[in-house]
Amino acid sequence: MQISQAELDVMNVLWATPSLGAQEVFEALENQKDWNIRTVKTLLSRLVEKGAIATTPEGRRFLYRPVLKQKDYRAQVTTQFIDKVFSGKAAPLVAQLADAGDLTQEDINDLEKLLGELKK
Amino acid sequence: MQISQAELDVMNVLWATPSLGAQEVFEALENQKDWNIRTVKTLLSRLVEKGAIATTPEGRRFLYRPVLKQKDYRAQVTTQFIDKVFSGKAAPLVAQLADAGDLTQEDINDLEKLLGELKK
DNA sequence: TGCTATTGACCACACTTGTAGTCCATGGAT
């Protein structure tokens, strides 16, 4: 199931703090998103429907927690992204990053180390 | 302007062969997409509206050609993707690539070459 | 020369997404 842009903003909050009520999620987003709390609640509900998060009753309200792991999500969407935009080949993506100056010297060093290991 | 998933499939054809009629675009996609030719035509029209491609009359039909360059598109969506999924940091994306085994042997070879150049 | 296949233009329609409004139950404040 796809997670939409706005839903992802909510997921990011829950990945950072894995158990929150709707109000708290709303507050965590307040300074970056000019959303009504209803909007946040709708997004939470949709994420529950999609199975990306789950709820635990806590008194009168729900606590929301991620079910989908951020790592798994990243793996999934990265693969999809490379398939769609870079014809499934990762190297051109890295070339793009380099080209756009998105890679720091540290990134480059990490990559080298990584490649060394992959070649073993 | 956003280019949708299906629209991107069409763009990929035109980036590969930069001047085609609707029928030819349809044929180029036939083995990967089970689309009706009308679907392809709709997508072409929407891409024209969005300014991503342009037309040249050729006899009774149009030839479609990309206006948006693949390189520019890639740069744009890559930045967006990293912002959304990796909090704007490229390094974790690269780590993710390695981790998930998304790198083929070919990618690894390409990357080595790339790194050689980056270090110069 | 009339018919058919093809072309782009326009229309359709359900699903997703962004962005909330409305409703009903209830836990607390008075």
Add this chain to the structure above:
DNA sequence: ATCCATGGACTACAAGTGTGGTCAATAGCA
């Protein structure tokens, strides 16, 4: 005991998207 603020459930509604149908013009074939 009342009333209100807050919680989740359900509803709304326009824009974007996937997918294709209809239509009128016309180029080419029979």
